[in-house]
Amino acid sequence: xxxxxxxxxxxxxxxxxxxxxxxxxxxxxxxxxxxxxxxxxxxxxxxxxxxxxxxxxxxxxxxxxxxxxxxxxxxxxxxxxxxxxxxxxxxxxxxxxxxxxxxxxxxxxxxxxxxxxxxxxxxxxxxxxxxxxxxxxxxxxxxxxxxxxxxxxxxxxxxxxxxxxxxxxxxxxxxxxxxxxxxxxxxxxxxxxxxxxxxxxxxxxxxxxxxxxxxxxxxxxxxxxxxxxxxxxxxxxxxxxxxxxxxxxxxxxxxxxxxxxxxxxxxxxxxxxxxxxxxxxxxxxxxxxxxxxxxxxxxxxxxxxxxxxxxxxxxxxxxxxxxxxxxxxxxxxxxxxxxxxxxxxxxxxxxxxxxxxxxxxxxxxxxxxxxxxxxxxxxxxxxxxxxxxxxxxxxxxxxxxxxxxxxxxxxxxxxxxxxxxxxxxxxxxxxxxxxxxxxxxxxxxxxxxxxxxxxxxxxxxxxxxxxxxxxxxxxxxxxxxxxx
Amino acid sequence: xxxxxxxxxxxxxxxxxxxxxxxxxxxxxxxxxxxxxxxxxxxxxxxxxxxxxxxxxxxxxxxxxxxxxxxxxxxxxxxxxxxxxxxxxxxxxxxxxxxxxxxxxxxxxxxxxxxxxxxxxxxxxxxxxxxxxxxxxxxxxxxxxxxxxxxxxxxxxxxxxxxxxxxxxxxxxxxxxxxxxxxxxxxxxxxxxxxxxxxxxxxxxxxxxxxxxxxxxxxxxxxxxxxxxxxxxxxxxxxxxxxxxxxxxxxxxxxxxxxxxxxxxxxxxxxxxxxxxxxxxxxxxxxxxxxxxxxxxxxxxxxxxxxxxxxxxxxxxxxxxxxxxxxxxxxxxxxxxxxxxxxxxxxxxxxxxxxxxxxxxxxxxxxxxxxxxxxxxxxxxxxxxxxxxxxxxxxxxxxxxxxxxxxxxxxxxxxxxxxxxxxxxxxxxxxxxxxxxxxxxxxxxxxxxxxxxxxxxxxxxxxxxxxxx
Numbered sequence: 003x004x005x006x007x008x009x010x011x012x013x014x015x016x017x018x019x020x021x022x023x024x025x026x027x028x029x030x031x032x033x034x035x036x037x038x039x040x041x042x043x044x045x046x047x048x049x050x051x052x053x054x055x056x057x058x059x060x061x062x063x064x065x066x067x068x069x070x071x072x073x074x075x076x077x078x079x080x081x082x083x084x085x086x087x088x089x090x091x092x093x094x095x096x097x098x099x100x101x102x103x104x105x106x107x108x109x110x111x112x113x114x115x116x117x118x119x120x121x122x123x124x125x126x127x128x129x130x131x132x133x134x135x136x137x138x139x140x141x142x143x144x145x146x147x148x149x150x151x152x153x154x155x156x157x158x159x160x161x162x163x164x165x166x167x168x169x170x171x172x173x174x175x176x177x178x179x180x181x182x183x184x185x186x187x188x189x190x191x192x193x194x195x196x197x198x199x200x201x202x203x204x205x206x207x208x209x210x211x212x213x214x215x216x217x218x219x220x221x222x223x224x225x226x227x228x229x230x231x232x233x234x235x236x237x238x239x240x241x242x243x244x245x246x247x248x249x250x251x252x253x254x255x256x257x258x259x260x261x262x263x264x265x266x267x268x269x270x271x272x273x274x275x276x277x278x279x280x281x282x283x284x285x286x287x288x289x290x291x292x293x294x295x296x297x298x299x300x301x302x303x304x305x306x307x308x309x310x311x312x313x314x315x316x317x318x319x320x321x322x323x324x325x326x327x328x329x330x331x332x333x334x335x336x337x338x339x340x341x342x343x344x345x346x347x348x349x350x351x352x353x354x355x356x357x358x359x360x361x362x363x364x365x366x367x368x369x370x371x372x373x374x375x376x377x378x379x380x381x382x383x384x385x386x387x388x389x390x391x392x393x394x395x396x397x398x399x400x401x402x403x404x405x406x407x408x409x410x411x412x413x414x415x416x417x418x419x420x421x422x423x424x425x426x427x428x429x430x431x432x433x434x435x436x437x438x439x440x441x442x443x444x445x446x447x448x449x450x451x452x453x454x455x456x457x458x459x460x461x462x463x464x465x466x467x468x469x470x471x472x473x474x475x476x477x478x479x480x481x482x483x484x485x486x
Numbered sequence: 487x488x489x490x491x492x493x494x495x496x497x498x499x500x501x502x503x504x505x506x507x508x509x510x511x512x513x514x515x516x517x518x519x520x521x522x523x524x525x526x527x528x529x530x531x532x533x534x535x536x537x538x539x540x541x542x543x544x545x546x547x548x549x550x551x552x553x554x555x556x557x558x559x560x561x562x563x564x565x566x567x568x569x570x571x572x573x574x575x576x577x578x579x580x581x582x583x584x585x586x587x588x589x590x591x592x593x594x595x596x597x598x599x600x601x602x603x604x605x606x607x608x609x610x611x612x613x614x615x616x617x618x619x620x621x622x623x624x625x626x627x628x629x630x631x632x633x634x635x636x637x638x639x640x641x642x643x644x645x646x647x648x649x650x651x652x653x654x655x656x657x658x659x660x661x662x663x664x665x666x667x668x669x670x671x672x673x674x675x676x677x678x679x680x681x682x683x684x685x686x687x688x689x690x691x692x693x694x695x696x697x698x699x700x701x702x703x704x705x706x707x708x709x710x711x712x713x714x715x716x717x718x719x720x721x722x723x724x725x726x727x728x729x730x731x732x733x734x735x736x737x738x739x740x741x742x743x744x745x746x747x748x749x750x751x752x753x754x755x756x757x758x759x760x761x762x763x764x765x766x767x768x769x770x771x772x773x774x775x776x777x778x779x780x781x782x783x784x785x786x787x788x789x790x791x792x793x794x795x796x797x798x799x800x801x802x803x804x805x806x807x808x809x810x811x812x813x814x815x816x817x818x819x820x821x822x823x824x825x826x827x828x829x830x831x832x833x834x835x836x837x838x839x840x841x842x843x844x845x846x847x848x849x850x851x852x853x854x855x856x857x858x859x860x861x862x863x864x865x866x867x868x869x870x871x872x873x874x875x876x877x878x879x880x881x882x883x884x885x886x887x888x889x890x891x892x893x894x895x896x897x898x899x900x901x902x903x904x905x906x907x908x909x910x911x912x913x914x915x916x917x918x919x920x921x922x923x924x925x926x927x928x929x930x931x932x933x934x935x936x937x938x939x940x941x942x943x944x945x946x947x948x949x950x951x952x953x954x955x
Contacts, residue, residue, distance in 0.1 A: 158799070162799045162801055162802060166801065166802065166805055201798070202798045203798035203799055206797055206799060206802045206803065209806055210802050210805055210806040213733070213806060213809045213813065214805075216733075216813070217733075217812060217813045220723060220732065220813075220816070227724055227725075228725040231717075231718055231724065231725075232717075
């Protein structure tokens, strides 16, 4: 395929991905996840106070916060805190990842057609879509950075400076930088086992990445390391949530979230890359897959994060399989197969990637305007020192929009007693015993109880089971005030 | 810039003075004029009270087992020596180390010296009053004499080691034995050392051994209150009280390769000794003080090797070395800060003073890590960190743990009566580490049982008295 045509098609894929993302993102003024509001709050703080949040006096009623600052700082600079821009910029970054992926695939295969197919499959992995659309997701920086780093590492003579800069970006963005380091160590092992020579420059770059990631992560997470030791990888998550987030990998989940096309073609791609071509970039991507797979098997990595990385890397390696397949069809005498096979692959990508992605995003529960209105009502009608009870998935909304203290939220690292708090919150929404509920409400100084539709569904209740007019006032449909 | 050896030494010495003085001065300015840690108070009390045989406050009364070298020296002028001894010893350790490694290539020598200065074990030895500082100093001096061929003087010094650390004396007797055989040194020196060691050990412990028998094997590992897992002890950045800096330990592994290239004959012996010390550290964390010198030398080989190595990219070379230096400095600065902020502080001192004022010798219960402070207040403790030869140490440890975590009054009262406990010392450090800030275990009992009266409280410490259990 000609380069000009290829680039036009690549731009088309970019526009298609961006359009798909923006179509869903701009349907609502709100973000789709509670976590997005954690990021929003950090970004707004950088803009307003020109500093990072290390102590959050609203989350858990006051606790230390540690999070690498690059994503928040970049978004603050690019968006000036405009929510509209904060909704669009991450989607542009995520859509633009197609260019990165295309060049990685092209470098792997030297083939435009298979690279374009892989790029399309990459952009529409159901989990990738579900986890990143309208979520102000840190993955918008993380995913392109990881693949760019692998790309730069495969051609360090040209990209040494780029590699250094992006290594800093990765280390300053997310603790997943450790996965990158593990992947590099896997790469060394893989090269040793396959008798592939690693150049001096590459060895140096690997050493640099290891020491850099260790230093930066140690600086940021020192307090957590001292507190939890090696158990830091479980992030202080309460046991019942931990069992769910770090659950074992199953084949069904892999097929469902990654999509059958990238999964099968990617696995074949690993075989071709590692054992046949022994291409350095394919060894690098394979080591990322193997290290992620190992961490998932050992339950040392959250399943969503692991499957996401696994799916994206498999999609990239699927280009090797596609190229082999297309080359093979070229040799066949039946000329029409040269068109039929790519067309079939395209149809399969539509059926097994694009369509499921559409279904996933359609079923993602966007935050309703009524929730945001409730939060704004709380902000305007309650005391500044009020403590608001909400379910764990609404904790960041309480701090970011209502600007009030919450009892619990989903950021557990260094949070005070998240296990106890989660049990108490569950009890507060499910108990019928008034004395117990009042004891717990007083324990956390709670004066506002938020009973959203999501909470009602989660706890299978219609109202507060211990509600009485002596101690509780119904201030709004979903908001109660504790007055005893 | 080519400096003469004297100038080079002087410059690094000044750096050493700054590194040692910095935490002491900052602590004096921002925390107060208090010694760091718990052992320092134990040594000081033994010296001040001239307790050399029977200690009525430790474990409710026991024979003094700790080595008496340091208390004897301190007893000359405890107030002054407790302050100036650690930094002076630190400077001497640095000087002896520098002289010992004089034969190393210049760059290795300079980098080793600087790495020593910024290493947490060295900073600990130079700022905290503890018996190992003098033991390390003696070992270095003895090595220096050994290197100069003055074997008898070296042996004499090594034998004195048992006055400060029996563990070190035993360790270095075996190391001397192995090294002497390797260097084909006359057997008489080994016999001299063995004889002197036995003589001094028998003088110190013979009668105790006769009266008390063989010490009990500990059925627990006495970890520091903030140390949650054994491996933490090795790395100061992970919370070890005097562990290695993270980057120094990584560099030391890389350094093995470079050391091997330059010293093929010595490497195996060096690594084997290092490995033995590493294993010993798991059981005796004080081995870290000696292992630190080996780790530092290996790390210096790594740093020199990395700088000399022909890098394919000058930029990556500069960035890697910069990041490593930042990592070393980060460990150094954060360790110095930890020392400055460490307990005891004004609140602890005030609480200990309050205990001192109580006119009786009743038993005060707390975590074993607070035991030395309690005995410094002339009150009996149930347990402290001197586990060796302690009376019923395993039973006491089990009971102490039960009492710390029980919420049942019956269970608590049986232990309270068993040890005649009258007071409880509870500080924020215990509340955070043992109870995670919750009102659990003993804390719950103290708060909600009317039999316990809060008789003292400041921002850090609470002291409770038992009325009737």
